[in-house]
Amino acid sequence: MNLLEIEQLRKGFRAPTGEQTLIVDIPAFTMTPGQHVALRGASGSGKTTFLNLIAGILKPDQGQIRLEGRDIAALSESQRDSIRANSFGYVFQTFNLLQGYTALENVTLGMMFGKGSDRAYAEQLLHKVGLADRMHYRPRQLSVGQQQRVAVARALANHPKLVLADEPTGNLDPVHAREALRLIREICAESGAALLLVSHDEGVLEQFDSCTDFLGLNRAFTGGAGG
Amino acid sequence: MRGILLIVRRSLRQHLFSTTITVLSIALASGLTMSVFSIQSQSREAFTGGDLGFDAVVGARGSQLQLVLNTVFHLETSPGNIPWTLYTELRDKYPGVELAIPYATGDNYMGNRIVGSTPEIFTKFEYKKGRKYAILEGGRPFDEGYAEAVIGSVVSEQTGLKLGDTFNPFHGIYFDPNARHPEEYTVVGIMDTTNTPSDRVIWIPIEGIFRMTGHVLRGTGEQFTADAVAAIPDAHKEVSAVMLKLKSPQVGWQLDQMINKQGKVATLAHPIGTVMLDLFNKVGWVNRILELVAYLVVFVSAAAITASIYNTINERKREFAILRALGARRRTVFSAIVVESACIAALGSLCGFVCYGAILLVAAQVVRQQTGVVLNATTLHPSLYLTPLGMVLLGALSGVIPAIRAYSTDVAENLAPHS
Ligand SMILES: Nc1ncnc2c1ncn2[C@@H]1O[C@H](COP(=O)(O)OP(=O)(O)O)[C@@H](O)[C@H]1O
Ligand SMILES: [Mg+2]
Numbered sequence: 001m002n003l004l005e006i007e008q009l010r011k012g013f014r015a016p017t018g019e020q021t022l023i024v025d026i027p028a029f030t031m032t033p034g035q036h037v038a039l040r041g042a043s044g045s046g047k048t049t050f051l052n053l054i055a056g057i058l059k060p061d062q063g064q065i066r067l068e069g070r071d072i073a074a075l076s077e078s079q080r081d082s083i084r085a086n087s088f089g090y091v092f093q094t095f096n097l098l099q100g101y102t103a104l105e106n107v108t109l110g111m112m113f114g115k116g117s118d119r120a121y122a123e124q125l126l127h128k129v130g131l132a133d134r135m136h137y138r139p140r141q142l143s144v145g146q147q148q149r150v151a152v153a154r155a156l157a158n159h160p161k162l163v164l165a166d167e168p169t170g171n172l173d174p175v176h177a178r179e180a181l182r183l184i185r186e187i188c189a190e191s192g193a194a195l196l197l198v199s200h201d202e203g204v205l206e207q208f209d210s211c212t213d214f215l216g217l218n219r220a221f222t223g224g225a226g227g
Numbered sequence: 228m229r230g231i232l233l234i235v236r237r238s239l240r241q242h243l244f245s246t247t248i249t250v251l252s253i254a255l256a257s258g259l260t261m262s263v264f265s266i267q268s269q270s271r272e273a274f275t276g277g278d279l280g281f282d283a284v285v286g287a288r289g290s291q292l293q294l295v296l297n298t299v300f301h302l303e304t305s306p307g308n309i310p311w312t313l314y315t316e317l318r319d320k321y322p323g324v325e326l327a328i329p330y331a332t333g334d335n336y337m338g339n340r341i342v343g344s345t346p347e348i349f350t351k352f353e354y355k356k357g358r359k360y361a362i363l364e365g366g367r368p369f370d371e372g373y374a375e376a377v378i379g380s381v382v383s384e385q386t387g388l389k390l391g392d393t394f395n396p397f398h399g400i401y402f403d404p405n406a407r408h409p410e411e412y413t414v415v416g417i418m419d420t421t422n423t424p425s426d427r428v429i430w431i432p433i434e435g436i437f438r439m440t441g442h443v444l445r446g447t448g449e450q451f452t453a454d455a456v457a458a459i460p461d462a463h464k465e466v467s468a469v470m471l472k473l474k475s476p477q478v479g480w481q482l483d484q485m486i487n488k489q490g491k492v493a494t495l496a497h498p499i500g501t502v503m504l505d506l507f508n509k510v511g512w513v514n515r516i517l518e519l520v521a522y523l524v525v526f527v528s529a530a531a532i533t534a535s536i537y538n539t540i541n542e543r544k545r546e547f548a549i550l551r552a553l554g555a556r557r558r559t560v561f562s563a564i565v566v567e568s569a570c571i572a573a574l575g576s577l578c579g580f581v582c583y584g585a586i587l588l589v590a591a592q593v594v595r596q597q598t599g600v601v602l603n604a605t606t607l608h609p610s611l612y613l614t615p616l617g618m619v620l621l622g623a624l625s626g627v628i629p630a631i632r633a634y635s636t637d638v639a640e641n642l643a644p645h646s
Contacts, residue, residue, distance in 0.1 A: 048643075057552060057638045078556050085554020096549045096642060100237040112230035113554035158554070 001069065003161060003194050004031040004054070009063035009073075011046075011053055023049050025220040026063075033161070036185060036195040040205050041214030045221055047198035050214075051164045054196070055088050056080030067161070085114035089155030089163040089193065091184065093170035095147045097139040103150045104135040110157035125153040129183060145176040152184050156191055163188050165197040169204050181207055230555065234563040235570055238539070245535040246571060249528070253575020256528040257618045258582025260521040264610035265583070266590055266602060267514050273600040274300070275503040280354040283479050283497035285309065285317065285486060286468035291496035292506055298330055298468040299499055300424045300598055301340050304400050305332050309493045310446045311464030317471065323478030326351055329466040331436040336394050338402040339382045341429045343436030346371060352472075354423055365390055366416030371432045377416035379426040381599060388414050396431075398441060408439050424599035437464060471497075525621070528575070532568045532625040540564075540632045547633050548641035557634050564630035565623050572622020576615035583611075 006029040012022040023046045031037055041047045052058040054065055056072050059080075065072045067087060072080060084090075089110075097106050107122040126135050129149040131142075139147050148168065155163050165184060169177035181204055188195045197204075198214065205211045215222055239246050279299055286294040287307030296302045311329070318327040328351075331343035349360050349368040362368065362377060369375035378388055388394060392414045398406035412431060420426060437444060437453050444451045444463045451463040473479050479497040486495040496502050547560050587604040595601055 049639075052639050052642075055552070057642075078558075081551070081554055081556045084552070088554075090552055092642065094643070096545075096552070098237075098546055098549055100241045100546075101233075105233065105237075109230065109233065109550070110553050112233070113550075113556070113559065117229060154553075 002030045003033040003068060005066040006030070007064045009053065009065060010061045011049055011058060012061055022220045024053065024218055026050070026218055029217060031194055031196065034192050034194050036188065036208065037197070038205050038208040038211040039198045039214040039217065040200065040211050041198060042200055045214055046218050047214055048166055050218065051166050051198060055090060055164055056084050086158060087161045089158065089160035091151050091155045091163065091165040091168040093167040095151040097147055097150055099139055102136045102138055103131055103142065106150055107154045107157050110154040114158040122157060125156060128187060129153045144171060145180065148172060148180050149183065152180070152187060156187055156193065159191065160193050162194045162196060165195060167199050168197065169201060174203055177201070177204060231559060231563045231566055234550070235567045238567055239570065242539055249531050249535050249571050250575045250578060252528040252531050253572055253618060254578035254582045256525040257576045257579030257614050258586055259524055260614045261579065261583040261610050262586040262590065263517045263521045265587065265606065265608040268608050269602050269606055270594065270600065271507055275500045275507060279499055280352060280472070281470045281499060282473040283471040283482065283495055283499065284468050285313065285471065285493050285495050288492060288494050291494055291502045294468060294494055294496045295499055295502045298470060301428055302598065305467040308445070308465040308467055311461055311466055313493060314466055314469045315461065317469055323474050323481065324471055325474050326472040328352060328470045329433055330468045330470060331433050332400070332467045333436065333442070334396040334398055334408065334439060335400055335402055336396055336429055337386050339386065339427055339429055340400065341396050341431055343431050343433035345433060348430060354421055354425065360421065360425065361419040362416040363419055369415055369430065369432050371434060374410055374412045374435060375415040375431070376412045377418060377430045378414055379418050379428045380420040381426040381595065382429055383417050390414055390417060396439065408441065410439055422601035427599040433466070529621045529625045532571055532622055533628055536564060536568055536626060536629040537632070540629050544636050544641045547636040548638045551638040552642055560636070561630045561634040564633045565626040568626030569619050569623040572618045576618045579615065
């Protein structure tokens, strides 16, 4: 069975000028459990919007997003929140760490809204990303590379089925970018989580065996959108 | 819930400065409220309720309130005098009068009232059921024939007078250094603290007041000055008041008929508690204003919570968006803000007890100096738990408006970095 099945997904926004513009129009997209998928797309091509739809942060205008057969798009907001808390991990380009909290607290907060906090597992994850001696540091006291590693540990804290990575290396130099990506893939593989990564960085994308063009997937910007 | 508590703790720490200021303002508000209600109820209890030891006072024709204030609480000036014969009559001719004690005032020492009376004040009078005035180790009641004094505990504290010390009374109720009487009195006893107005009194034999240089007696209507050696005829003697302990309230109503309704020389104040209650009801508006001020401060401090948290919401929108992206629900974010403001109120209320203690300490000091009545900070009054409880509820309520803003934070919009 597929982990994720997307059908006829559409999302538009009202532009400041007042007209409705279609940003995401994806007829079909699937992922199997544990699969790693990389999507290549230029800035502004709707990648973030797409991931936010999958994560249940945005509600689609049309279509279905089925996670293990259950249509997320049809659920209420709090039900989507709960699915996000239990089944998704999210890694952002800007890391989005919580500034007032230590590395360890950031990771435990990644589980608190789902199955509950498990300090031992949080410590284990930080160990795995090489921050065993930085657990009680705050984000500002960490380097950018270290911050992204906290973010990776946090994304995996709730034992997600799917990790969404939105240009996770965009703020890192090539060496750290390569390192961070390797870590994300390794840790996802270890825990059996599927990975959906979007990026416009060729250096990142070439590390995947195969890589799909987001513009080919999303008809909103190719003029292929019917009507 | 653990998530909410962590969020609240971090936020309180991150906004330590505004948290502290708001906590302090809550502390002040809750301390003030508790003080107003506690002091109010305690002073009311002290002045109107409870056992005063006396049931009625007879004094010069005039206001019952002035009579009670003057004799029972040793405040204000005496409204005038009544003939000594009225005292002896009350003492001897009315079986319903259990105890009659004469009071003569008019002198002070360093502002502490000197009251002339009989030794019965120490031997027979009970200021509370079963409690007589006790004289500290080494002392004794005054001897009626001598210039001796027994001083209250507040007097001893304030003047530093010790056993065996001598002092000269000053004429008048208020201290005037030029009005010194030549008579010299010896302290023969210091009273144990009673926590009543009597702690502010210097007791001397009533004869001493009669014979004080410059005192004129008008018991017969004509002026009479006591001769140093000769006995004073009873007809010339006069007293400020007679304190009465009655066998039953009915006796009081009978005396009321006789003295107030039919008589013209004197006034009977009875029952004392009712007279004082009248006073409290008359000055009730002062209490209402104090309560109003307390409520106003409470309201302002609650508004301070709202404002201080509301101001942090903008800078915290990204935090809320991240928490939501991690799976927090809207209502979790909402609750975190409400719990945070309730926590501020709870912390404030806790500090409010310190504030309350401090206010009561000062108030008790002043009230004790002025009236001898002792206020106790640990006396349990419902406001001591109702105020913190109400404060926490109000605090939670103050968080609602900021919480609504947090609740409505758009996740997708605030996840991206903003300038
Ligand atoms: N809330 C919104 N309102 C209006 N337009 C939006 C909104 N969110 C995104 N967009 C538009 O959708 C387009 C795609 O945005 P995004 O999904 O962030 O692209 P990408 O992540 O590929 O750079 C952009 O042109 C952006 O202006
Ligand atoms: Mg993007």
